[in-house]
Amino acid sequence: MTTIDDLPIRDDLRGKTPYGAPQLDVAVRLNTNENSYPLPDAVVDAIAKAVQAELRDLNRYPDRDATALRADLADYLGHGLTGAHTWAANGSNEVQQQLLQAFAGPGRTALGFGPSYSMHPLLAQGTGTRWIGALRDPDFGLTPAAALAQLEEHDPDLVFLCSPNNPTGTALDPEVVTAVLEAARGVVVVDEAYAEFARPGTPSALALLPGHPRLVVSRTMSKAFGFAGGRLGYLAADPAVVDAVQLVRLPYHLSALTQAAARAALAQRDALLATVEVIKQQRDRIVATLRERGMRVADSDANFVLFEVGGDQRVAWQRLLDRGVLIRDVGLPGWLRVTAGTPAETDAFLEAVK
Numbered sequence: 001m002t003t004i005d006d007l008p009i010r011d012d013l014r015g016k017t018p019y020g021a022p023q024l025d026v027a028v029r030l031n032t033n034e035n036s037y038p039l040p041d042a043v044v045d046a047i048a049k050a051v052q053a054e055l056r057d058l059n060r061y062p063d064r065d066a067t068a069l070r071a072d073l074a075d076y077l078g079h080g081l082t083g084a085h086t087w088a089a090n091g092s093n094e095v096q097q098q099l100l101q102a103f104a105g106p107g108r109t110a111l112g113f114g115p116s117y118s119m120h121p122l123l124a125q126g127t128g129t130r131w132i133g134a135l136r137d138p139d140f141g142l143t144p145a146a147a148l149a150q151l152e153e154h155d156p157d158l159v160f161l162c163s164p165n166n167p168t169g170t171a172l173d174p175e176v177v178t179a180v181l182e183a184a185r186g187v188v189v190v191d192e193a194y195a196e197f198a199r200p201g202t203p204s205a206l207a208l209l210p211g212h213p214r215l216v217v218s219r220t221m222s223k224a225f226g227f228a229g230g231r232l233g234y235l236a237a238d239p240a241v242v243d244a245v246q247l248v249r250l251p252y253h254l255s256a257l258t259q260a261a262a263r264a265a266l267a268q269r270d271a272l273l274a275t276v277e278v279i280k281q282q283r284d285r286i287v288a289t290l291r292e293r294g295m296r297v298a299d300s301d302a303n304f305v306l307f308e309v310g311g312d313q314r315v316a317w318q319r320l321l322d323r324g325v326l327i328r329d330v331g332l333p334g335w336l337r338v339t340a341g342t343p344a345e346t347d348a349f350l351e352a353v354k
Contacts, residue, residue, distance in 0.1 A: 012125060019119055024326055028341075028348045031328040033166070033194075033304050035226035036341035037275040043268040050264035054256045062256035065246070069259045072266045073234050077219075079206045084239040087246075088262070089253060092193055092220040092233030096160075097123050099216060099235070101248040103187045104129040104158045111156035113142050115332050117166045117191060132156055140168040140298055140306075144179035157186040163205065164194045167330040167337045169300030171202045181212050187241070189216045194302035196224035196276050197283070202301050206236060213238040223303060225265055225272045232262040279303050283340035289350055304339045306332075323352040 005014060021032050030036075039047070071083035089095045096119075104110050106128040112120045113134045124131040134150040136142050151159070159180055163172035172190075181188050190205040198204075205217045216237040221227040235241075265272060286305045290297045296308040309316040313336050317329045320336075325348055327338040338349055 016122075016125070019122055021328060022326065024321070026321065026326045027324040028345050029326045030339040030341050030345060030349060031326045031337075032228075033223060033302070033339045034228050035223060035275060035279070035303070036339070036345060037226060037278075039226060040268075040271050043265065043271050046268050047261045047264040050260040051257050054260045058256065060256075061252045062254060062259060064252045066254050066259050069254070069263050069266075070234075072263050074236075076266055076269060077206060077236055079209065079236075081206075081209075081236055084242065085209070085236050086234055087237075087242045088232060088234040089249070090231045090233070090258070091222065092191070092218050092235075093119055093123065094253070095218055095233045095235050095245075096120070096189065096191070097127065098245045098248050099187065099189055099218075100124060100127040100129050100158065102244045108157040109154065110158040110160065111150060111154055112160035112162075113147070113150070115140070115167060115330070116160070116162050117193075118330070120160050120191075129158070136165075136168075140165070140170050142172060142176055144173070144176050147176055147180050148183050151180065151183050155185060159184050159186065159188045160191060161188065161205075162191045162193075164192075164198060164202075164301040166191075166193065166302065167304070167328070167332065167335075168298045168306050169194075169302040169304055170298060171198055171301040174203050174205070174208070177205050177208060177215075181208065181215055184214070187214050187216060188212075189218055191218045193218070193220045194223055194304075195219065196273065197280055197303045198301040199280075209236060209238070213240060216241055221262060221265065224276050225269070226275065227262070227265050227272075230258065230261050230265065232258060232265075278342075279340050282343060282346045285346060286338065286340060286350070290353070293354070304328075304337050306330075306335055306337045308335050310334065320349075320352050325349050325352040 066088050070086040073086045074081040074083050109130045109132055110124045111132040113136050121131040132154050216235050218235050221232040287297050290307050298306040313329055330337050
């Protein structure tokens, strides 16, 4: 049987494994940070009508620039943004891949502060970019001084900052973003995939866009909007960044059906985002309960919680799975991550942990 190693694959990809999380049929699935709430009937009907309206013209290519969708995204974000400031693709992963293709690539470097989103180094490698894995503080925080020290040492072409950070859930002090922007030579990408779940008073990097043409804020509709199956990620940046990304995007990369469904979802955003506060309540409940039990838990501004298990996290993960609760082993020794879901799912998780 032929294996990957038998093929003339790139040397730097040999021995690598693809990104993924276990997809198991269990009662409680809290491992991929999805929104546990299905779409309301009114939203389903609106999306169905929007998609239905596109079906007869599927013999034609979609709007390759997704002009109407980008205008809708800008309207949602506010901050005085227009469609010229936004770009959309198949999930924020593709957005970030395009940024690496445009601003990094062979002979260039990208830097991130771990533990963080595990796709960033994989995207870097896939685009021929050398990855520099800097580290956060032991409490998963990041200070301006620590960030600047890494920039001074490595001088990267692209910097990834995550706020709230995955898998820790911690939000960045805006002074970190400002300091990195002032010191970085290249593009600074702030991944805000979980921004809608942030606690009150947590600022967004969107406010820093004016006057910072090398700042990019990456977002997604997969989490708060419950649109993970729709695959729609987007960015906000100076229009020049959007122009640069279009140099590397595949032609007609967003289908007409994806664009129509995403626009319909955005039009129904009040109904879709109604679950955010409920999910935040479950997140805070998980944090409080685990801490009451004497466990170490990271502060979270996301829809998940990272907690210490006090031993081999692989054993703890399996014991929870044996009890019908699937959560995420992110490879951080002694720690596991659980998504905040419905009250019933939280009940099941907390009982299984106990």
